[in-house]
Amino acid sequence: KPPPLGCGNGWGGWYKGWYFRSLRELSYMIAVIEKKGYAWISADKKNLAIPYIDQNGKQRTYRADFLVENKWLIEIKPTKLMNTHTNRLKSSAAEEFCKRHGFEYRITDVQLLDPELLLKMCLNEDVRLSARHKNKLEHICKSVKKKK
Numbered sequence: 168k169p170p171p172l173g174c175g176n177g178w179g180g181w182y183k184g185w186y187f188r189s190l191r192e193l194s195y196m197i198a199v200i201e202k203k204g205y206a207w208i209s210a211d212k213k214n215l216a217i218p219y220i221d222q223n224g225k226q227r228t229y230r231a232d233f234l235v236e237n238k239w240l241i242e243i244k245p246t247k248l249m250n251t252h253t254n255r256l257k258s259s260a261a262e263e264f265c266k267r268h269g270f271e272y273r274i275t276d277v278q279l280l281d282p283e284l285l286l287k288m289c290l291n292e293d294v295r296l297s298a299r300h301k302n303k304l305e306h307i308c309k310s311v312k313k314k315k
Contacts, residue, residue: 180296188232194277216228
């Protein structure tokens with residue numbers, strides 16, 4: 168199932184040696200984690216896998232985005248998607264998981280990086296995107312410049 172338009176998914180790449188799975192994750196890495204100097208790891212680790220039951224009664228596994236300061240399990244989600252049925256199921260399971268493991272679950276949105284800044288970061292090789300995404304980003308930047 169493709170992600171909703173504008174949610175920031177599908178732009179995976181590398182930033183300073185760290186893999187990101189979406190523009191929202193990258194934006195959070197830069198605007199929150201890096202800016203505040205937080206210690207963090209990807210929450211895509213086996214010991215942070217959260218079991219939950221989906222709306223069809225099927226056992227699933229959910230992984231949040233980050234574990235920050237070894238105390239906050241962070242999920243980056245567009246505000247408009249936070250209260251979908253599936254995300255409420257995941258959040259509920261994550262809150263229980265966090266209680267058992269001494270973490271606090273936080274679901275948050277973040278302002279996406281400006282496309283021109285992202286392009287500059289790619290040109291400086293601070294961010295590495297696939298060729299397909301670099302081309303897409305260049306097209307977006309050209310569109311933004313035309314509107315100005």
